Amino acid sequence: MTFLTHVQVCARIGQLVAADEGLGPAVTASDVASALTVPLPIASEHLLTAENRGVLCRDDGPEGLRFFRNFFLDIPIAV
Numbered sequence: 001m002t003f004l005t006h007v008q009v010c011a012r013i014g015q016l017v018a019a020d021e022g023l024g025p026a027v028t029a030s031d032v033a034s035a036l037t038v039p040l041p042i043a044s045e046h047l048l049t050a051e052n053r054g055v056l057c058r059d060d061g062p063e064g065l066r067f068f069r070n071f072f073l074d075i076p077i078a079v
Contacts, residue, residue: 004036006049012036013050017069026059026066 004012010011014054016027032041050056056067 002006004037009036009046010055013046013067014055014069015070016051017056019069023068023071026068027056028064028066 012035013027013032016031017024021023027047029040029044029047031043032038032046033040036043036046038046048057051058051067054070054073057070057072059066059068
């Protein structure tokens with residue numbers, strides 16, 4: 001069994017949601033579970049970790065809970 005650090009998990013999830021433009025693909029816990037070959041509850045925790053670290057932002061809509069790359073980081077902030 002291979003254990004990943006929080007940094008490695010966030011990097012892998014970041015690759016799943018990477019996009020050249022726009023929001024990019026949404027991911028769910030099922031997507032992460034398949035990609036990382038971990039159980040669904042662990043995948044859910046990985047998504048929350050990535051969200052807390054600013055890699056993802058959530059969309060809790062009619063289609064269920066989905067996560068996208070954190071596009072807010074792309075917005076320039078005037079100081």
